[in-house]
Structure formats: structure tokens, C-alpha cells
Amino acid sequence: MKELEYPFDARYLIKKKKSLKRQLLASDTRFIDKKVAILGGSTTHDISAMIELFLLNFGIRPEIYESEYNQYWEDVMFDNPELLEFKPDIIYIHTTNRNLTFPSIGTKEEDVKVMLENDLNRFRAMWEKIDATYHCPVIQNNFEFPPYRILGNSDCYDVSGRTSYINSLNALFSQYARDHKDFYIEDIQYLSASYGLDAWADPLYWHMYKYALSMEAIPTLAYSVSCIIKSIYGKNKKVLTLDLDNTLWGGIVGDDGPENLAIGQETSMGQVYSEFQQYIKDHRDIGVILTVDSKNDHENAIAGLEHPDSTLSPDDFVVIKANWDPKSKNLVDTASELNLLPESFVFVDDNPAEREIIRAQVPGAAVPEIGNVEDYIRAIDHAGYFEVTNLSADDKKRNEMYKANAQRAALEATFSDYGQYLDSLEMTGVIKSFEPVFLDRIAQLTNKSNQFNLTTKRYSRADIEHVSESDEYIDIYGKLIDKFGDNGVVSVVIGHINGDVLDMDLWIMSCRVLKRDMEFAMMDGLVERAKGAGLSRIIGYYYPTAKNNMVRDFYDRMGFTKVSEDADGNTVWEFDLKKDYENQNHHIKVNA
Amino acid sequence: MTREEVYERLNAVFADVFDDDTLTVNDETTAADVDGWDSLVHITLIDAVEEEFDISFDMKTIVKLKNVGEMVDVILEEVG
Numbered sequence: 156m157k158e159l160e161y162p163f164d165a166r167y168l169i170k171k172k173k174s175l176k177r178q179l180l181a182s183d184t185r186f187i188d189k190k191v192a193i194l195g196g197s198t199t200h201d202i203s204a205m206i207e208l209f210l211l212n213f214g215i216r217p218e219i220y221e222s223e224y225n226q227y228w229e230d231v232m233f234d235n236p237e238l239l240e241f242k243p244d245i246i247y248i249h250t251t252n253r254n255l256t257f258p259s260i261g262t263k264e265e266d267v268k269v270m271l272e273n274d275l276n277r278f279r280a281m282w283e284k285i286d287a288t289y290h291c292p293v294i295q296n297n298f299e300f301p302p303y304r305i306l307g308n309s310d311c312y313d314v315s316g317r318t319s320y321i322n323s324l325n326a327l328f329s330q331y332a333r334d335h336k337d338f339y340i341e342d343i344q345y346l347s348a349s350y351g352l353d354a355w356a357d358p359l360y361w362h363m364y365k366y367a368l369s370m371e372a373i374p375t376l377a378y379s380v381s382c383i384i385k386s387i388y389g390k391n392k393k394v395l396t397l398d399l400d401n402t403l404w405g406g407i408v409g410d411d412g413p414e415n416l417a418i419g420q421e422t423s424m425g426q427v428y429s430e431f432q433q434y435i436k437d438h439r440d441i442g443v444i445l446t447v448d449s450k451n452d453h454e455n456a457i458a459g460l461e462h463p464d465s466t467l468s469p470d471d472f473v474v475i476k477a478n479w480d481p482k483s484k485n486l487v488d489t490a491s492e493l494n495l496l497p498e499s500f501v502f503v504d505d506n507p508a509e510r511e512i513i514r515a516q517v518p519g520a521a522v523p524e525i526g527n528v529e530d531y532i533r534a535i536d537h538a539g540y541f542e543v544t545n546l547s548a549d550d551k552k553r554n555e556m557y558k559a560n561a562q563r564a565a566l567e568a569t570f571s572d573y574g575q576y577l578d579s580l581e582m583t584g585v586i587k588s589f590e591p592v593f594l595d596r597i598a599q600l601t602n603k604s605n606q607f608n609l610t611t612k613r614y615s616r617a618d619i620e621h622v623s624e625s626d627e628y629i630d631i632y633g634k635l636i637d638k639f640g641d642n643g644v645v646s647v648v649i650g651h652i653n654g655d656v657l658d659m660d661l662w663i664m665s666c667r668v669l670k671r672d673m674e675f676a677m678m679d680g681l682v683e684r685a686k687g688a689g690l691s692r693i694i695g696y697y698y699p700t701a702k703n704n705m706v707r708d709f710y711d712r713m714g715f716t717k718v719s720e721d722a723d724g725n726t727v728w729e730f731d732l733k734k735d736y737e738n739q740n741h742h743i744k745v746n747a
Numbered sequence: 748m749t750r751e752e753v754y755e756r757l758n759a760v761f762a763d764v765f766d767d768d769t770l771t772v773n774d775e776t777t778a779a780d781v782d783g784w785d786s787l788v789h790i791t792l793i794d795a796v797e798e799e800f801d802i803s804f805d806m807k808t809i810v811k812l813k814n815v816g817e818m819v820d821v822i823l824e825e826v827g
Contacts, residue, residue, distance in 0.1 A: 170795040173766035200787040359806055363790075370794045 159212040160521070161538040165374040172204050179211040185701045186216035187388065187613065192243035193219060194227035196254035197367040205377030206247075206384075213385040224365065225254075231281045231288075239288070244615070245387065246285055247294045247380055251343070251367035252301055252321060260305060262315040271320070275327045282331070282338065290617040292337040294383050297325040299347040299368075302356050336595070337616045339383050339544060343376065349537075350375055382539035388613060389602030392521055392540040393495060395438055396486055398504035399449040399456055399477070403435070403467065404428050405528070408459035409451055419464025427528050432466035434532045439471065442550025443541050444493065444557055446474040448485045448502070453477045473557040482509050483516035492564075493557060494666035496605065496702065501540050503531070545616075547596050549643040559639035560667055577672060577742035584673065584743040585634040586680040589623035596644045597632055604663040605702040609695065609709060612661050627652050628660075629684050633677050635668050635743070642668055646677050655691045662695070662709070675739035678713045682736050694718075695728040714739070748826050753800075753819050760795045764788065774816030800826055 156179065158167065168175065191206065193199050203219050210217045220241045222230040227248055230238060255274065258267050278295070285293055301310075301317040310316035325344055332340045347355040350372055357369035368376060385391065400407045405417025405424045417424040418432070439445060445467075449456055456477030460469045469475060474492060476485040482504070490497045498519025504510055510522045525534040549556075563580065570576035589597060594616060601614040614622070622628045633646035645665040650657040664674055685693055695710040697703075707724075711717065715728035754772075761770050765783055778784040784792070796818065797803055802825040812818050 166794060166798040169791055170760070170763045170798065172791075174763070177766065198787075201791065360790075363806060363809060364786075366790075370790060 156212050159209055161378065161523075162534075163374055163378070165371045168205065168208065168374050169201065169370060172201075172208060175208055176204075176211065179208065180216075184211075184214050186211070186214055187611075188216050188218065189244045189384070189388065190241060191217045191219050191384070192222075192238060192241060192246045194222040194230050194246060194248045196225050196227050196250035197361070198224060198365045199249055201366075201370065201373050202249060202377055205374050206381055209374075209378050209381035210384060213381060213390045215385060215388060215390065228277070228281055231284050243289055243291050245292050245294065245384060246289065247341075247384075248281070249296055249376075250298075251296065252298045252317075253361060253367045255298065255320075255324070257301075257317045257320055258315040260313075260315050264314045267314045267320065267323075271323055271327060274324055275331075278328070279331065282335075286337070286617075290615075290621065292339065292387055292615055292617070294339045294341055294380060295328065295332075296341050296343050297328050299343050299356060300352055302352070302358065339387075341376075341380055341383060343379075346375060346379055347372075379539065382542040383544060386542040386544040387602070387615070389599070389604075391542060392443075392501045393499040394444045394446060394489075394493070394501065395435060396446045396448045396489065396500050396502050397435065398482075398506065398509065399447060399451060399459055401505045401528075402503060402531075403432055404459060404462070404465070409455045413455075413458040413462050416459060416462060418462055421464075424528075425464065429464070429466055431528065431531050434536075436467055436471060438541065439554050440551055441541060441543050441546060442553040444495075444554055445472045446489050446493075447472050447476060448482050448489065448504075449477045450479055450482070451477040471554070473554055473561065481512065481516075483512050486513060486517055486520065493560075494606070494669060501535070503535065545595050545599055547599060549596060552641075552643070555640060556642060556667060562639050563637075574742065580637040580639070580671070580742075582635060582637045582671065582743040584636075584676050584740075584745045586631055586676060586745055588684075589619065589630045589632055591623075593632055593644050594619050594623065597647050600644060600647055600663060600665065601661065604665065605700070606666055606705055607664040607669070608700075608703050609662040609697050609706055610660065611698060611700050611703065614661075622649055629657060629681065629688065631677065631680050631684065633664075633673060633680070635671065635673055646673055648677055648681055650681070650685075650693065652688065652690065655689070657685045657688075657690050657693045659693065659695045662706075672740050672742050674709070674713070676743045676745055679738045679740050680745070682730075682732065686732055686736070691732050693730040693732060695730065697726045697728070699724040748823065750819060750823065753822050753826075756799055757796070757815070757819065757822075760792070760799050764792050764795050772815045774814065774819070776815040777813070796822070802826060 158175065193203050199221050203221050207217055207219060220238060220243065227250060258270055282293055298321045300321060304310035304318055306313050306316045310318040312319060328340055332338050355368050355372045360366040360369045397403055405428055406415060408416060418428050419425045420429065435445065447456065456475060457469055460467060474489045476489060486500060486502060487497055490500065497517045501521045502513045503525060513520055514522050521540055523534050523538055525531045566579065567576050570579065598614055598616040598619045622630050628649055628651050630649045632644050634644050635642045645668045647661060647663050649661040650659045695715050697707060697710065710728035715730045718727045718729050720726045758771050761772055762768050765781065778789065793804060793809060800822050802822065808821055
């Protein structure tokens with residue numbers, strides 16, 4: 156819904172929240188359901204309402220628990236049957252500088268240190284209790300700057316200054332976040348600065364309603380929390396698709412010639428495009444895939460990107476579509492080549508008419524109103540499309556992986572026999588029970604896989620850890636390496652043991668290794684373990700969603716027999732482990 | 748702006764905030780008369796009225812408002 160995309164009209168959202176919610180719930184989105192507990196040190200009513208709207212717009216339907224006013228700490232630390240029964244999937248703790256006690260002026264450094272430690276310990280006790288009791292991710296506010304500074308500018312370096320105190324406490328919170336999994340900071344120190352502190356912390360709202368921020372700032376706060384939540388649950392965008400002329404450089408390469416483009420350090424217009432190119436290029440390091448979608452002759456597009464002052468080069472893009480087809484067609488073709496969904500794309504183009512075409516033709520793709528070139532970065536950045544929650548080593552390599560896929564496709568075309576092609580890839584698989592070093596990636600994969608996903612069950616890092624430690628599960632991951640590179644962990648299979656039956660909870664595979672026989676290698680690994688555990692049957696489940704049609708007959712291909720199918724298309728499959736089993740993978744060398 | 752014009756726009760604001768197109772208010776209307784008008788929705792309402800008339804209520808005004816009529820008085824005072 157356009158109204159809920161950045162930059163939103165905060166007052167409009169506040170006024171219309173009821174009818175917006177009604178419309179969102181009535182849409183045909185296949186929502187995922189999540190329970191969100193909001194524990195506040197101030198009023199949270201409208202914060203909760205706004206988080207609900209933004210999450211619905213991201214395809215997440217939240218059930219929300221709100222603590223009583225300023226009971227965030229007590230709600231966690233003392234017996235709380237209501238919250239226990241609620242079973243939160245995620246807990247957001249909204250505290251602000253209104254919840255802190257500051258040193259009085261002149262307090263000695265060692266005494267300030269003690270106060271900081273006490274504050275940290277109070278919060279830490281709560282975070283640890285949550286981890287022990289609820290095993291769920293925590294999102295914690297850090298603190299916004301104080302509304303006034305008795306010590307003026309020296310408030311930030313005098314140890315008894317409030318500004319100094321907040322800087323120190325925020326640094327301690329950040330250190331905790333670095334040291335702990337499933338713990339995320341919502342940086343309201345940054346948000347309030349970016350918003351404007353005076354407008355953010357209007358004292359009227361505190362004294363009238365005990366809101367620690369003004370009503371108009373609430374959507375900004377809520378959007379940021381929602382971005383963290385949608386990122387945790389795999390709803391981030393994955394691809395930046397860029398126009399070229401007047402988007403990545405000033406001028407039109409086909410008309411002006413590459414030598415006359417505005418790019419590089421010689422002119423101010425060149426500099427502003429260079430800064431934008433650097434901003435785009437940095438996205439490679441967080442695992443965002445870059446592609447080009449431009450109306451240009453291909454050779455002109457390449458000539459522009461090979462401009463000696465261009466920060467981006469043709470190599471930075473996984474796919475370059477420079478032709479005269481409609482951009483919507485190019486985008487959809489790119490999505491299908493990469494085995495990604497069009498809704499994973501962010502389309503960046505200076506031309507409003509092109510943006511409108513994508514909006515109309517490719518529902519779900521994000522199309523920011525990027526304004527003028529000097530506004531591009533802010534427009535993309537504040538929208539939070541790629542909010543980083545767990546940066547894995549895989550993320551940094553993602554562009555290379557997709558590029559290697561393109562090379563494989565080129566190789567495939569030279570073989571007439573598909574089996575020969577697979578053999579030529581010299582594939583090695585690693586198929587093992589979950590290992591600590593891969594738990595992040597495994598959790599990430601369970602939240603990102605939509606297409607090759609039989610049950611679409613999502614797991615947090617803590618859930619995966621539990622599965623890995625319990626012996627009631629058979630859990631395996633698969634890694635695939637070939638002569639073009641290491642694809643990393645690409646498949647995860649989880650089943651729980653129920654008597655002499657293995658009930659399949661999850662079977663997922665990354666679409667980047669489709670048609671490589673990896674699923675057969677995983678099946679071989681699963682059967683081996685299930686037989687080893689003395690089980691007699693495996694029961695598989697397929698739950699259809701809008702996106703996982705490709706695995707509708709998956710269990711049939713694996714050798715299962717269909718047991719039942721209901722009116723919604725949910726199917727149940729059975730595999731007899733008593734029968735002899737011959738490994739089905741013949742092209743991947745497996746190291747177990 | 749006449750009192751009638753203020754009411755016309757005010758009713759639209761109430762309809763938005765309470766998501767009820769049939770809702771109309773008058774001088775005597777108080778929070779007790781409108782389903783769902785609690786202290787939390789009141790905050791949304793004040794904000795929406797401020798936006799509609801491009802005015803800003805100060806604290807001492809907000810705490811004194813007794814009914815919709817008084818709110819309309821303040822609006823007329825502010826917008827002239």
C-alpha cells in the first residue's frame with residue numbers, strides 16, 4: 156500500500172489507522188502470523204497500532220501484547236502468566252531517556268561508572284531473562300539525546316553530563332548487541348537526530364499522555380522497528396535494479412557519448428553521481444544483488460559503465476539488461492533468470508513514467524520516489540529495504556554466487572546431455588547435522604526461502620539452536636561446492652521423531668541450486684539417518700502458498716506415496732523405510 | 748469560517764478517526780457519547796483536528812476542553 160511506504164504522511168496514517176488496517180486485512184496477501192510483545196517505559200498504544208500497520212504492509216500479521224504503562228521490566232522479571240501464555244515470537248522493548256536517572260552535576264567519574272553499570276545490569280537481567288524464558292529475539296531501543304543540556308556543549312564530555320551519560324550507555328548497549336545473537340538495537344539515537352530532536356521529543360506529549368515522543372514521530376519509530384522485524388522474518392528486498400542515464404550518471408550515453416557523461420570528481424554534478432554509485436556499490440557487501448534495466452543499446456550501456464571515472468563497472472552487475480524492451484519485461488525476465496520473485500526487487504529510475512510502468516506491471520516490487528540526484532541516497536536509505544539484522548559471510552559473496560550461476564548457465568548450453576553437464580560442474584556436497592558455525596545461515600535460510608519450501612515454517616536462531624541440541628529431531632544441512640565456487644549452505648531439512656515415524660517439519664532449498672540434484676543428495680542423507688535411527692516411515696507434508704507451487708509434486712519425485720489431500724491442496728506423503736533404498740544422487744560427491 | 752463550516756470539517760475528522768461515516772457531533776457531544784472515545788483515541792483526535800485546521804493546541808487548552816462545543820470555540824478563535 157503506497158500510503159505505508161517511505162516517505163509516509165505521518166498525520167494521515169495516525170488519522171486513518173483504523174480504515175487502513177481494515178483494508179490491509181481485507182487484501183488477498185498470504186500473511187505470515189507473528190506474536191509481537193511490546194514492553195514500554197511510556198505509552199505504547201499508537202506505537203503498537205503503527206507497528207501493526209507497517210507489518211501488515213510487509214506481509215506479516217501480528218498479534219500484539221502490550222505491557223501496562225511503564226511495566227516493561229516487571230513484565231519480564233516477575234511471574235507473568237499472561238505473557239507466558241502469549242508465547243511471543245519477538246519482544247520489542249521501548250524505553251527512552253524518560254526511563255533513566257541521570258547523574259547530578261559534578262558527580263565523580265567513578266560514581267558515574269557505577270551508575271552506568273547499574274543501568275546496564277538492570278537491562279541485562281531483563282534481556283537474559285527473556286532469552287531464558289521466551290527464547291525469542293529482542294529488539295531494544297537505545298536512547299535519544301536529552302531535550303536540554305544544563306552544561307551546554309560540555310554536556311557531551313563532562314562525565315556528569317546527560318549527553319555524555321547517554322553516549323556511554325548506548326555504547327554499552329551496542330557492545331551487548333555485538334556479543335549476543337537474536338538481540339537487535341533500534342537506534343533511536345540516530346532516528347531522532349535524523350528526524351530532528353526538538354520535533355521528536357515534544358514535551359507536550361510526555362506531560363499530557365506520557366508518550367516519550369510526539370505523535371507525528373511515532374510512525375518513524377514504528378517503521379524502523381517494523382523494518383527490523385521484517386528483516387528477521389526474511390521479508391527484505393534482495394535486488395537493486397538500476398536505470399543508467401541520469402540515474403547512475405548525468406546525461407544520455409547514447410546521445411552524449413560516454414566521454415561527456417557527468418561522473419567522477421571533475422564537476423559537482425559528476426561528484427554527486429559518483430557518491431551515489433559508491434552508495435550502490437556498497438550494497439554488494441550486504442548481499443544485495445545489483446542489476447541494470449536500461450533503455451540503451453547494450454554496447455552503449457557497457458561503454459558508460461566502463462567510463463574510467465565510473466565507480467561501478469559492468470562486473471558489479473549480475474545481469475545487465477540494456478535494450479529497448481519495456482522495463483517491466485526486463486525486470487520480470489531478470490527475476491526469472493535469477494530464480495527470484497519480482498517482489499524482491501527495488502527498481503531505481505529517475506524517470507517517473509518508467510517508475511509508474513513498473514508499479515502497474517510488477518506488483519510488489521518497490522519503486523521509490525527518488526527525487527533529484529542529490530536526494531537519491533536518502534530516499535533509498537531511509538526506506539529500509541535491506542535492513543541488516545544478520546550479516547553472514549554468504550551475504551558478502553552473493554553477487555559472485557549469482558554471477559557464477561550465469562557462468563554455469565553458459566556452460567550448460569554447450570552440453571547436449573544434462574547429466575554430462577552436471578558432471579562437468581565437479582560438484583562436492585557436504586551433508587551433515589546442524590553445526591554451530593552454520594546456525595545463523597540456517598535460520599536465515601528458513602526465513603528467506605519461499606519457493607522451494609514445503610511447509611513455509613519459519614525458525615528464529617533460537618529455534619534452530621533448540622532443534623540442533625535436541626535429539627528428538629533429525630536435522631541436516633547441505634552445502635554445495637562446484638568448480639565455479641562455493642554456494643554455501645543451500646538446503647535445510649528438519650524432521651521430528653514421533654515413535655517410529657519421522658514427521659517432516661521443513662524441507663527447503665535455495666533456488667540458486669535448482670536442477671543440480673542437490674535435493675536427491677539431501678534425500679539420500681535423510682534416508683540414511685532415518686534408517687540409522689531405526690525408524691520405519693517418513694511422513695512428508697506439502698502446504699501450498701502463493702509461492703511454492705514448484706514443490707507441489709516434490710515428494711512424488713523423491714519416491715514418496717501420496718496419502719491424502721484436502722480441499723486446500725495440502726498433501727501428506729509417506730515413504731517406507733523398510734524397503735531397500737538406492738541412493739538417488741549420482742552427480743554430487745558427498746562428504747558426510 | 749462559520750461554526751457550520753467548522754462542524755462540516757470536524758465531522759469528517761471524527762468519521763476518519765472513529766472509522767464511522769455515520770458519526771456526527773454537536774456542541775454538547777462529550778467523550779461519553781461516542782463509542783470508542785477513550786483517552787488514547789483522544790490523542791489521535793486532537794492530532795487530527797490540529798492537522799485539519801492547521802492549528803496547534805497548547806497544553807492548558809487541551810486539559811480544559813469539556814465538550815465538542817468548546818473545541819469548536821477554540822478552533823474558531825484560532826482560525827478566525
